[in-house]
Amino acid sequence: MAFTFAAFCYLLALIAVGFCIFFAIYTVICVDELRTDYKNPIEQCRNLNQLILPEYIIHGTFTVLFIFSWQLISILANLPLAFYHIYTYAKRPVMSGPGIYDPTTILNRSTLSSTLRISWIKLAFYLVSFFYYLYAMIYTLVTSN
Structure with a gap:
């Protein structure tokens, strides 16, 4: 048995996936609070946008580590989400700071439902990844x- x-x-x-699970749970909670009108969209988007770059950097870091260690199953599982992160950040709305959530459009029903669906999918992906990595x-x- 060698390390x-x-x-x-x-x-x-x-x-890292433990942190990403926390980010995904927090995103689901914040988007659900927006859906039920409990919170101000400007504050919620500011809070959510602060977590975008750390999540993307964390996910990108361990994806690159898997590439260096040549773990094919982990690479193939993580590349679609990494490409999705790159795509969403490249197509983000024009804002003064980093992030992908725009307070002026987040309350649209289609935007809010797609954001909630994506958050649940990311949470499921990170949970499955956690147990696979273990x-x-x-x-x-x-x-x-």
Whole structure:
């Protein structure tokens, strides 16, 4: 049982996905509060936009680590979400700061429902990824020479 670079990547990915799960849960809660008109959209979008770049950087970091350690299943699982993050950030509305949520359009029914759906999908992806990374880390530790 040896601690390889792949096991190290999976360990870092476990910790990073824990943060991404928190970000996804927070996004779901904030968007749901917007849907029920409990919060001000300007404040909520400001709070949500502060989490966009950290989430994208965290996800990009462990995706690059998987590329360096050549973990094909993890690479193939993470690349679509990484490309989606790049696409959404490239197509973001013109704002003064970083982020993808615009307070003037977030309350549109279609925008709000798609944002909520995407948040739930990201949460499910991160939860499945967490358990897969846990399994893969243990498997890598047990089978390495």
